Amino acid sequence: MTAYRQTFIEANGIRLHVAEQGDGPLVLLCHGFPETSHAWRHQLAALAHAGFRAIAPDLRGYGSSECPTATGQYTTWDVVGDLVALVDILGERDAVVVGNDWGATIAWQAALLRPDRFRAVVALGVPMMGRAPMAPSRLFPQTDQTRFYTHYFSEPGLAETELERDVATTLRKIYFSASGDVGARDANTPNPFGLVPRSGGLLDSLIDPPSLPAWLAPADLDKFVQAFSISGFRGGLxxxxxxxxxxxxxxxxxxxxxxxxxLYLVGERDTGLAMPGMQEIIGDMPRIVPRLSATRVVPRAGHWLQQEAPDFVNAALIEFLRDL
Structure with a gap:
């Protein structure tokens, strides 16, 4: 199987860098934070071999895609608009949308907003949730000593300064600390998606592994480092x-x-499962996703599911696609 192709596509008034492989029914693959389209390298090849046209864009603000200047141009509706336009430009009527982390949130919203264009959805890590009773800025915890990581990310310029200081160290720490390689999770397990002390930064408590986990080859880490060294982290934040x-x-x-x-897949050691109420949210999904075929927990895997457990994800994904 040849390596995936890379190209640029103008869609929804924005220039998107996309990786693509294969021919057949269209499958869109949406990455999370901090990732790029390269996170789907294993799925691009597997889907192409199984007879599908796999397309993984660098979402707006990431990698080699365009980064709009205005902060307000990064809502889920903006990104769903990019995906709708991408389907059109590719000459297709509809697509299956697949996402991990933020990409899962985008995938759920795409299926909710435009079921005429997204005929099925696969989410990794992040479940479909009903609308919260209050705005996230009021819902997520913060005290005089700590704040939830989303509050830390929301202050313009603050997280960028920390994360861009040494991109390789940033990605190495976040990838490892949110992976299944840290072992079974408890309250003392380093979690990049948890509380951040006001006296420090996100990376201070995270493990810098002496060697990369088996699922992340040095050459693949280099690709992510190169991408964020060019784009920075502002778009993703x-x-x-x-x-x-x-x-x-x-x-x-x-x-x-x-x-x-x-279809919903989640790693047994996903950081999200440690958040209060998450098990109840997952259990409630059939009520708001009535055609949910399965919820499958992947043993020993963490948050970067498609990279950590590609064989499991590929098999589950292809089985789901062929059953449509």
Whole structure:
């Protein structure tokens, strides 16, 4: 199987860098933070071999894609608009949308907003959730000593300064600390998606591993480092800076269900599972995703599921796609 192709596509008034491989029914692969399209390298090849056209864009603000200047241009609705335009430009009527982390949030919203264009959805890590009772800035915890990482990310310029100081160290720490390689999670396990002390930064408590985990080859880490060395982290952080705006926009969707076929996969050691109430949210998903075919927990895997457990993800994904 040849390596994936890379190209640029103008869609929704923005220039997107995309990786693509294969021919057949269209599958869109949406990465999370801090990742790029390269996070789907194993799925691009597997899907192409199975007879599908796999497309993984660098989402707006990431990698070699364009980074809009205004913070307000990074809502979920903006990114779903990019995906709709991408389907059109590719000459397709519809697609299956797959996402991990922030990409999973985008995938759920795409299926909710435009079921005519996204005929099925697969989410990794982040479950479909109903609208919260209050804006995230009020919901997530913060004290005089600590604040939830989304509050830390939301202050313009603060997280960028820390994360861009040494991109290789930043990615190495975050990738390892959110992976299954740290072992079973408890309250003392370093979690990049947890509380950040006001006297320090996100990276201070994270482990810098003496060697890379087996699932992340040095050459692959280099690709991520190169991408964020060019783009910086501002684009990705702007997704977090629109959490309240996303919450406001969701009021128009109150009561809607995800009506398309769906599959949910999560790593047994995913950082999200350690958050209060997450098990209840996952258990409630069939109510708002009535065509959810399965929730599958991947043993020993963490947050970077498609990279950590590619064989499991590829098999589950291809089985789901062929059953549609």
């Amino acid at each position: 702007n997704y977090y800076r629109n959490l309240d705006r996303n919450w406001e926009l969701q009021s128009a969707l109150e009561g809607l269900l995800v009506e398309v076929p769906a």
